[in-house]
Amino acid sequence: DVKVTQSSRYLVKRTGEKVFLECVQDMDHENMFWYRQDPGLGLRLIYFSYDVKMKEKGDIPEGYSVSREKKERFSLILESASTNQTSMYLCASSFPGHRETQYFGPGTRLLVL
Amino acid sequence: AQTVTQSQPEMSVQEAETVTLSCTYDTSESDYYLFWYKQPPSRQMILVIRQEAYKQQNATENRFSVNFQKAAKSFSLKISDSQLGDAAMYFCAYRSPGESQGNLIFGKGTKLSVKP
Numbered sequence: 001d002v003k004v005t006q007s008s009r010y011l012v013k014r015t016g017e018k019v020f021l022e023c024v025q026d027m028d029h030e031n032m033f034w035y036r037q038d039p040g041l042g043l044r045l046i047y048f049s050y051d052v053k054m055k056e057k058g059d060i061p062e063g064y065s066v067s068r069e070k071k072e073r074f075s076l077i078l079e080s081a082s083t084n085q086t087s088m089y090l091c092a093s094s095f096p097g098h099r100e101t102q103y104f105g106p107g108t109r110l111l112v113l
Numbered sequence: 114a115q116t117v118t119q120s121q122p123e124m125s126v127q128e129a130e131t132v133t134l135s136c137t138y139d140t141s142e143s144d145y146y147l148f149w150y151k152q153p154p155s156r157q158m159i160l161v162i163r164q165e166a167y168k169q170q171n172a173t174e175n176r177f178s179v180n181f182q183k184a185a186k187s188f189s190l191k192i193s194d195s196q197l198g199d200a201a202m203y204f205c206a207y208r209s210p211g212e213s214q215g216n217l218i219f220g221k222g223t224k225l226s227v228k229p
Contacts (some may be wrong), residue, residue, distance in 0.1 A: 004157075033216075040122070040221055042119075042204060042219040042220055042221040042222050043217075043219040044219075045216060045217075090158065101148075101163070102217060104157050104159070105157065106157045107157070
């Protein structure tokens with residue numbers, strides 16, 4: 001079975017803190033994704049990566065950055081957390097190609113105070 | 114740009130009954146992929162069913178089936194013999210064939226409750 005894990009299920013941070021959300025997959029997937037999930041808005045793509053050290057902006061990249069130093073790990077970074085970044089963050093991975101299924105992690109619920 | 118619309122924020126069904134969740138999408142492309150994902154409470158999102166636009170036959174997976182109407186740009190999910198474990202958020206998603214990296218466009222979701 002594909003396994004996508006995220007470092008924390010729940011996280012509480014203060015405004016202005018630097019926040020790291022980690023995602024690890026064990027299926028040797030080339031593609032990895034970070035989504036933000038908010039009630040009534042569905043899932044919105046923040047960033048994705050199709051290879052090590054490669055990254056592409058999604059629909060809502062502002063206020064976020066990413067890092068992919070190893071194939072299995074994709075990190076989402078909030079350089080200076082703000083209250084409007086309180087949300088559920090979902091990581092996903094897949095093989096390349098539009099027929100491929102995306103596999104999701106359990107999510108990290110982030111609260112910024 | 115493609116959009117995906119789920120017009121039912123919440124739905125409810127009696128256990129063992131059948132329920133249909135609606136999804137419409139807007140695209141100018143002729144070839145694409147459509148997905149239904151399920152997100153149970155506090156659990157991981159999983160793929161329920163997938164449909165290739167070039168296939169006329171509706172996809173089925175056990176109790177889950179779709180009604181794919183390409184001309185109407187409609188992709189509804191039917192759950193037969195509903196079970197308590199079907200209670201979840203359901204997301205409809207679209208993928209363009211040009212999106213070689215596999216980016217998905219999601220609808221806003223439908224919360225399904227199952228009454229015992």
